[in-house]
Structures are given as structure tokens and as C-alpha cells.
Amino acid sequence: MSGIKLICGKELDRVFRDRKMIFSVFFLPVIIMVGIMSLVGNLSNNAQKDVEAHTSIVYIQNSPVGFPQFLKAADKDCKIYEMSDWEKATEMIKNGDADLLIKFPENFVDMVSGYKQGDVIPQIKTYYNPSEDYSRAAYDTISTGVLEAYRQSLLSQRVDNMEGLTVFTVNSDNPDMVIQDEEKAGGKILGMMLPYFVTILLFAGAMGIGTDMVAGEKERGTMASLLVSPIKRSSIVLGKVIALMIISGVSSVIYVGALVAFMPQMIGGADLGMNLTLNPKQIAMLAVLLVAIAFLYSAIIVLVSVFARTTKEASSYVMPVYMLILVLGMTTMFTTKTPGEWVYAVPIYNTSLALQGILTQEVTTMQYGITLGMTLVFGAVLIGVIGKAFESEKVMSI
Incomplete structure (x- = not known):
């Protein structure tokens, strides 16, 4: 136990005594993340504001x-030209110099006013460029x-009693139509992004230091x-x-805290409905799971570093693993179906879902328990493999 404490203290001392x-x-990383996302x-x-303030060219x-005046009344800032x-x-539409073309059939007014049952219904055609905002x-x-x-306006001229044509309305007087749990809604929005960023930041935070802990010492000759x-x-x-787990755990807490604290600035003031408050149970579950994730990622990084001779070589080995973990974390952003229980037994992917x-x-x-258990078990297995590698003179002399 004293040996573990000594090695852990040495590694932590090397990091926490160096201000740089x-x-x-x-x-x-927090400054870069907040700056870029902001x-x-x-x-x-x-x-978005620029699009809303733009004067449409039609x-x-x-x-x-009477139609140009009707259009002006609905959108007073638009510019209307006869084609x-x-x-x-x-x-002009293709080049973005105009925004919309409206093509009425010839004799449109006569077709509407003189319409009889069986006549061709006049069609108004519009043309636009979807690649232009x-x-x-x-x-x-x-x-x-x-x-x-405009259609309703012309129809009212043909029919005396418009209400007689109205079979039903939808939400014409229903201010309470939105029924949702605000905290759950806020958690859902943040839950799309947080697993992805935790995956990136936790692994990235441990990657540089972790590769130096073993491969770096090999390169410097201090491992022997x-x-x-x-x-x-x-x-x-x-x-x-354990030292790497503590470092990555501290970094993850700082990163996630910054992500939540600076989220309004990072989304540019847009209202995404992220009214999120965490209860003590959620905080405890997050804390325990983050510790388990830090343990697993630390074990992965140290394992990869064991088989490298230099820090540069270890970094090249760990990068494909980092990309795989990044992709697994990203997939949860687009998950719509309720995952089955067995999915929570898949290491790394299950932590993002949890x-x-x-x-x-x-x-x-049960899902949380399976995730936590599998993460710890998988990390422990990797620790066993690292231990075997350390016992091998062939591996450690690489």
C-alpha cells in the first residue's frame, strides 16, 4: 500500500507542482472549449438574426x-417586382440576387371569380433556392x-359564411398545449451534448500525461x-x-462545470430551454460514474503506453483508441429509440448512455448498476493485463 501511495504521490506531485x-x-482546454463554442x-x-432582418426580394x-398590397401588408419590408x-x-434566384418567384396563371382573377364546379382550379407556383438562407x-x-x-381572403369573397366551411380548428385557443417536465426537457438537451464532451475531455485530459507516465519514463531511462x-x-x-485517474477526474469536473456554467454564452444567447437543476441523487450518480469512467480511461491509456518505447509512439498508438471512443460518445447524440438492457453491458458506449x-x-x-459494474470490471481486467505486462522484461525493455 505504501508503494502505491509513493508512486501515486510522485506522479501527482509532478503535475500539481508545475504551474504551467x-x-x-x-x-x-476550458478556455479553448468555451472560446470556440461561444x-x-x-x-x-x-x-439567424440576419436572416430574420433581411428584406425579401420577390x-x-x-x-x-391587390396582391402586391396584400403581400406588403403581411411583410411590409419585402421588395416586390413584376417579372x-x-x-x-x-x-437571379439561382445566384441569390432574388429570394422568391411567384407565378400566377393568366386570368387568375377571372378563374377565381367565375369558378364553377368542374372548372380547373387555378394553381399558384412558387420557386426558391433552398441553398440560400x-x-x-x-x-x-x-x-x-x-x-x-390570401387563399382564405379570396374564399371569403366567394362564400358568405366562412364558419360554415370550418369543420374544426386546431389549437386556435389553447395556451396550455405544451405539457412537459422543464427539468427533464433541459436535461434532454444537455444530455445530448454532455456525454460527448465528457468523453472527449476526460480522455484528452488524461492522454498527454498518461502516455508520459510509462512511455516517457522508458524514453528517459527512469523506468528501468x-x-x-x-x-x-x-x-x-x-x-x-490511480494518479492518472485523479488527474483526469479533476479535469473532468472542471470541464463539465465550465460547460454547464458557460452554456448560455456558448449558445450565443439562444433560448434552448435548458432549465436544468440536479437533485442530490443525480449528482451522486454522476460523481460515481465519472470516477469509474476516469478509472477505465486511465487504464486504457496506461495499457497502450506500456507497449510503446517513446511518448510520440504512445501518442500514435492511443490516437485510434481516442477516435473510437469519440465516435461511441457521439452516437448517443442521435439515439432516438429506447436502448435495451443489454446495451448497458457494452463498455464505453454504456457510460455515454448512462x-x-x-x-x-x-x-x-438496473441500467446504472450494469453500466457501473461493467466499467469497473473492464477497467480491473485492463489493470490485470498492465500488471502482467509490467512483469514481462521483454515488454518493459522495449
Whole structure:
């Protein structure tokens, strides 16, 4: 036990006594993460505001009397032009110089006013460019909104009693139609992102230091002297893994805390409904699971580092593992179906699901227990493999 404490203390002392390392391991990633996400969030929010403030440019062919005024009343800032050259107008739509083309049939007013049963129903055609944000917004506003209101206006001129044609309405007077648990809704939104970021930050936080703990000591020649010391090799393994677990655990707490604290700035002020409060049970479940994840990731990194001769080589070995873990963490962002119980027995993937379930209050005790148990068991197996590798002179002399 004293050997484990000695090795663990040595590794922690190396990190926590170096101010530059403390900054680069614990604070620099937070600054970069918050800065990048804030920039992306603000740019996205500004782009949305720009689309909303844009003055739509609309070209109309065979415009009926009164329609431009009707369109102006609905969207007072839009610019309306009569279409004289169809080819030129379509080219403008394609190039983004115009936002929407509206084509009325010839004699549209006569077709509507003189309509008799069996006559051809006039069709208004609209054209837009979905790859242009302004054009897509104009289509959504005018084609699905203004033209429907115009249709109702013309229909009211044909039918005296419009209410007689109304079979039913949908939510015309229903201010309480949204029924949801605000905390669960906030947890669902954050639960889409948090497992992904925990996976990235936990593993990335331990990766640089973990590869140096074994491969770095091999490269510097200090591992050989450590192996011939009176400390048991199993104690060396556990000491290094526990130290790395503590470092990655501290970094994960800082990263997740920063993610939650700075989320409003990172989403650019957009209201995503993240009114999240965690109860003591959720906090305890998150804390225990984060410790287990840190233990597993530390074991993976140390195991990979054991078979490398240099830090650079260890980093190249651990990168594919990092990418695999990153992909597994990302998949939970797009999970819609309720996962089966057996999925929680899949190492690494199960931790992302459990983190998401804790935040949404949907994870069961059995699912959490399976996840926690499998994470610890898998980590313990890896510790055993590392211990065997440390006993092998061939592996340690690489």
C-alpha cells in the first residue's frame, strides 16, 4: 500500500507542482472549449438574426390586382417586382440576387371569380433556392403563410359564411398545449451534448500525461531504475493508474462545470430551454460514474503506453483508441429509440448512455448498476493485463 501511495504521490506531485502544467491540463482546454463554442454559438445566432432582418426580394408574374398590397401588408419590408423576363428571374434566384418567384396563371382573377364546379382550379407556383438562407426563409414565410392567408381572403369573397366551411380548428385557443417536465426537457438537451464532451475531455485530459507516465519514463531511462527498486511492480501499476485517474477526474469536473456554467454564452444567447437543476441523487450518480469512467480511461491509456518505447509512439498508438471512443460518445447524440438492457453491458458506449439517462432522469437502477459494474470490471481486467505486462522484461525493455 505504501508503494502505491509513493508512486501515486510522485506522479501527482509532478503535475500539481508545475504551474504551467496545471494551466495547460486543467484551464487551457476550458478556455479553448468555451472560446470556440461561444464563437460558433454567436456566429450562428447572428446569422439567424440576419436572416430574420433581411428584406425579401420577390418577383411576381401575372400579379393579380391587390396582391402586391396584400403581400406588403403581411411583410411590409419585402421588395416586390413584376417579372418581365422569366430566364433572368430564375438566374437571379439561382445566384441569390432574388429570394422568391411567384407565378400566377393568366386570368387568375377571372378563374377565381367565375369558378364553377368542374372548372380547373387555378394553381399558384412558387420557386426558391433552398441553398440560400434568405430564399428559404422567404419561401417559409410567403408560400406557407401569406399565400394561405390570401387563399382564405379570396374564399371569403366567394362564400358568405366562412364558419360554415370550418369543420374544426386546431389549437386556435389553447395556451396550455405544451405539457412537459422543464427539468427533464433541459436535461434532454444537455444530455445530448454532455456525454460527448465528457468523453472527449476526460480522455484528452488524461492522454498527454498518461502516455508520459510509462512511455516517457522508458524514453528517459527512469523506468528501468524504478523497476529494480524495492517497490512491487503491481504497486507501480496501481500508483500510476490511480494518479492518472485523479488527474483526469479533476479535469473532468472542471470541464463539465465550465460547460454547464458557460452554456448560455456558448449558445450565443439562444433560448434552448435548458432549465436544468440536479437533485442530490443525480449528482451522486454522476460523481460515481465519472470516477469509474476516469478509472477505465486511465487504464486504457496506461495499457497502450506500456507497449510503446517513446511518448510520440504512445501518442500514435492511443490516437485510434481516442477516435473510437469519440465516435461511441457521439452516437448517443442521435439515439432516438429506447436502448435495451443489454446495451448497458457494452463498455464505453454504456457510460455515454448512462450519463444521458441520469440527466433526463430516465436511467433505471438496473441500467446504472450494469453500466457501473461493467466499467469497473473492464477497467480491473485492463489493470490485470498492465500488471502482467509490467512483469514481462521483454515488454518493459522495449
